[in-house]
Amino acid sequence: MKNPNDYLFKYCPQCGGKSLVISDEKSFLCSSCNFKFYLNTAAAGIALIFNKKGELLVTKRRYDPAKGMLDFPGGFTDPGETIEACLIREIKEELNLKITSLKYFCSVPNTYVYKTVTYSIIDFAFLCSVDDFDTIKASDDVSDFYFMELTNLDINRFGLDSPKIVIDRLREGPISITN
Structure with a gap:
């Protein structure tokens, strides 16, 4: 390489x-x-959040890279932070939601170009439960959000590679969602 x-x-x-x-x-x-x-390599978390209808929470990126494209909520770990704590913090910052449980789903190697520097990333995807969506609002790195059926997700609308891989893995088999 x-x-x-x-x-x-x-x-x-x-x-x-x-x-x-x-x-x-x-x-x-x-x-x-x-x-x-x-x-x-830096660590980042991806939150896979389904509502009671079985629709997946998808966000729209506010900033580059891939500004305006779809993504999953989540973000980079801070120094000394666990990936679980990162996801709880990021989902609160981006969507004003409180994660009540997390279950590891998969990891995906990725690259992330920011201001001409290419960073090696490992994205950890977790199935996350949220009890109450009443407080949801787009904030921080998220400009909008949508609940979409997994079968209707167009991977070409996602700007980064790892969400596309995660979608393919979600479609491969049964997943246990507790919400």
Whole structure:
């Protein structure tokens, strides 16, 4: 695998020399001081929330990447935060909803380009329960939301790759939804 950021990082963060060279797909090595600079994989959570009718909660992205495209609610973990705590926080921030339970569904490797830097991501999808949708409102990174039947989801309307893979996996087999 090629390092997707090879054109961006040239200066060593330790010695300041213009001496960073590609070490592998996720790191750079300073040829002057031997400092190794890593761009490690980041963790993100995807919330799969179904209402009582069995419709899946889908959001519309407010910002790039993929502004205006469909997505699932969720986001990146903060340092020291578990993926479960991340999802509880993100769903409160984005939709003003309180997750009452989470059940691991799957994980999907992904890339995320933000301001020309390509980040390696691992998205963890969880089936999440919400008892009350009365407080739902689009906020933060979400410009709108919809409840849609899984069979009616058009994966081409999703701007990032991992939600498309998650949709395919949801369609593969029976899932247990407790709401």
